[in-house]
Amino acid sequence: MAMSGAARAWVVVTAVVAGLASAALVAVAVLADLDTAGQAASVAGAVVGLLALVVSVLALFRTGAPAAGARSVQSGGGVGRAITGDRNRLRSTAPPTPASSPGTAATAVPGERGVSAAGGVGHAVTGDENEES
Structure with missing residues (x-):
């Protein structure tokens, strides 16, 4: 399936942001302690979940043939x-x-x-x- 230029750009941006977030969580786990890393991962997971909800609702109301x-x-x-x-x-x-x-x-x-x-x-x-x- 071919992707448009805008879709490809969003995939790249998402991959970069996910990679940076993963590196930040690993750095917190190594430099701080696992409790702090767990709390940070919990907050990050909640934010990603809410963003996924917004994207799915927008997709439901998307117009176009x-x-x-x-x-x-x-x-x-x-x-x-x-x-x-x-x-x-x-x-x-x-x-x-x-x-x-x-x-x-x-x-x-x-x-x-x-x-x-x-x-x-x-x-x-x-x-x-x-x-x-």
């Missing part, structure tokens, strides 16, 4: 005609009217070459070398 499969079609409304694939030969020129069905806010995320619509789908052609007269 879910990722769909390769060469797929996803619509928030109706689709008259959806064609995916290579070397399809279609003779009909008038796009069909989407089948009437009530639209919903959420649609399923289609897999590879899939079609998903909140409204109806009039005609879907998927795959390669389909021929229609």
Whole structure:
């Protein structure tokens, strides 16, 4: 799975901060005593736990379209005609009217070459070398 530049930067920052925190806890254990190191680790664990809670709540309310499969079609409304694939030969020129069905806010995320619509789908052609007269 490819990571964006921002995601990669966050991974690096997180790794550096975690490494520094681990080194600091080891230094406290070596230079002070285990009781002090235990208390410091407890506070650090509580802070990390609270940060993880904030990140998970933000992820729940994240906006953005879910990722769909390769060469797929996803619509928030109706689709008259959806064609995916290579070397399809279609003779009909008038796009069909989407089948009437009530639209919903959420649609399923289609897999590879899939079609998903909140409204109806009039005609879907998927795959390669389909021929229609």
